Amino acid sequence: MSRLAIKICGLSTPDTVGAAVRAGAAHLGFVHFPKSPRHVEAEHIRALAAPVPSHVGRVAVVVDPADETVAALAATGSLTALQLHGKETPERAAALRARFGIPVWKAISVKTGTDIAAAKAYAGAVDLLLFDAKTPDGAALPGGMGLRFDWNLLRGVAVPAPWGLSGGLSIDNVAEAVAITRAPLVDISSGVESGPGIKDVDKIIAFCKAAEPS
């Protein structure tokens, strides 16, 4: 069985980037969405990503971005993937991938099994599907709120693309989440924070240990 991939998302400081790399994260996430307490500008992403070893992915998280927004992020030359976390259609996701030549991850907001089945429409259009909990109507953010969905919805499901699990993961529940879903990748943001947008080095280390014990 291949190693579980871990993505630590919402990083905004050099020390927490370094901690995530040393703890064994396969991907680092940088949120580019002004409403988020984790928002970082494109130039800040460039600086944060500069010392990151090339084997560690650098993912920009965006929400229904305009082409100009993606162009500015792509121009940093720092990204290994673009995570679309809004209401982007398969056609829009495919168009961004084709125009900017960056692999695209699509977050799928999940409340029911129907949401998981609907992800099929993105197969072939994106490089990875990320199942995340649906946030309530009118919520300030479409992710990063520490909400989880019923992981049993993914039990035994043959997902038609590379995929990952996010939403409400924590040091205490990640092993159970992986045991139920068999997710090949886990993604966490608020569960390794001491306050909104404040990443905690000790929690990052503990999460990586809990996700991949031994």
Ligand SMILES: O=C(O)c1ccccc1N[C@@H]1O[C@H](COP(=O)(O)O)[C@@H](O)[C@H]1O
């Ligand atoms: O973290 C944010 O602020 C954010 C803003 C806009 C879209 C997505 C965001 N975060 C993503 O949400 C999931 C789950 O986060 P959590 O672990 O439940 O806090 C994760 O993929 C983040 O990348």
